[in-house]
Amino acid sequence: MTAWAHRLEHYLFAPATPTRLGRCRVAFYLWVSVFYWPVAVTWGSQNIADFADIGSIFWHPLPLFRLSHVPLLPHPWLDILYVGWKVALACSCVGLFTRVSMWLSFVPALYLLGLPLNFGTVNHAASGLVMGLCIMAFSRAGDAVSIDAWWRRRTHRFPPAPSGEYRWPIRFVWILLATIYACAGVGKWASSGLGYLDPQVMASFLRQRALASYQAPLTDWGWELARHPWLLSVMAGWVLVAEIGFWTTLWSRWARIVLVPGMLLMHIGIAMTLGPQFFQLMALYVFWVPWEREQPDTG
Numbered sequence: 001m002t003a004w005a006h007r008l009e010h011y012l013f014a015p016a017t018p019t020r021l022g023r024c025r026v027a028f029y030l031w032v033s034v035f036y037w038p039v040a041v042t043w044g045s046q047n048i049a050d051f052a053d054i055g056s057i058f059w060h061p062l063p064l065f066r067l068s069h070v071p072l073l074p075h076p077w078l079d080i081l082y083v084g085w086k087v088a089l090a091c092s093c094v095g096l097f098t099r100v101s102m103w104l105s106f107v108p109a110l111y112l113l114g115l116p117l118n119f120g121t122v123n124h125a126a127s128g129l130v131m132g133l134c135i136m137a138f139s140r141a142g143d144a145v146s147i148d149a150w151w152r153r154r155t156h157r158f159p160p161a162p163s164g165e166y167r168w169p170i171r172f173v174w175i176l177l178a179t180i181y182a183c184a185g186v187g188k189w190a191s192s193g194l195g196y197l198d199p200q201v202m203a204s205f206l207r208q209r210a211l212a213s214y215q216a217p218l219t220d221w222g223w224e225l226a227r228h229p230w231l232l233s234v235m236a237g238w239v240l241v242a243e244i245g246f247w248t249t250l251w252s253r254w255a256r257i258v259l260v261p262g263m264l265l266m267h268i269g270i271a272m273t274l275g276p277q278f279f280q281l282m283a284l285y286v287f288w289v290p291w292e293r294e295q296p297d298t299g
Helices: 003-013 018-035 038-043 048-053 063-067 077-094 098-112 115-119 124-137 147-154 168-197 199-210 221-225 229-250 253-273 279-288
Strands: none
Touching (some): 003 168, 018 124, 018 279, 124 168, 124 279, 168 279, 221 229, 221 253, 253 279
16 A cells, blocks of 8 residues: 555544544534524525425426436425424434434435425535535444433443544545535636636626525625725635635645635625525534544644
């Protein structure tokens, strides 16, 4: 095995305690549960069960739905699936029957979060969230900070030893998010080049989005930003550099300190000034939190 293969193996599978992954699980599923709770509709989530009321004439299934012959479920079956999915998310959060709960959080999400896409909507953030749910479904995230772990201690079973099983899910989420941003940044550069930095283009877009009725900005700050061309160029340049350079966070601690909170604030700024909301994708940021201060991650 080459030196690079050894480094990659260590990066993905070096032994780690289950605590950090368990805390990531709690925060991740709590975030998703709150976002898809009805009270969060004003923050951009969709009541997916409402899609059962849309006429079948608008139903244009994606390849995954078409090849698997998955139909549009009517009421009350879609409502039952939706409620069951929320229960599975809650169980995954608290760590009750965690392995089963995480699979029941992922598989229905393929259908429920993919359902709006069959009606012509586009939701990049939901796609990243489904991939995150898939990673967690394959993990052993319930071995700590969970009801299951508490019950194992009650039955005098030994706690799990450090293992690579508790590191690779976090690393895979890092790679997933870095890939999403790299594709977005390269796409911007390939389609617009330096034209993406043109402040007039961004100013026009900010004014247009301020008048939008669907996914309207949360504030009217876009009007004020449009008056400062130099600031728009700086912001556009930051987005390009941060998205393409986000890959450096996979190995650089200093890049993580700068780019991770910077990109999180970028998503908040987009919701405030442009309207599109990426709160589902922001759930993946909990995997960057150094939950175990006593054992800082140097990888």
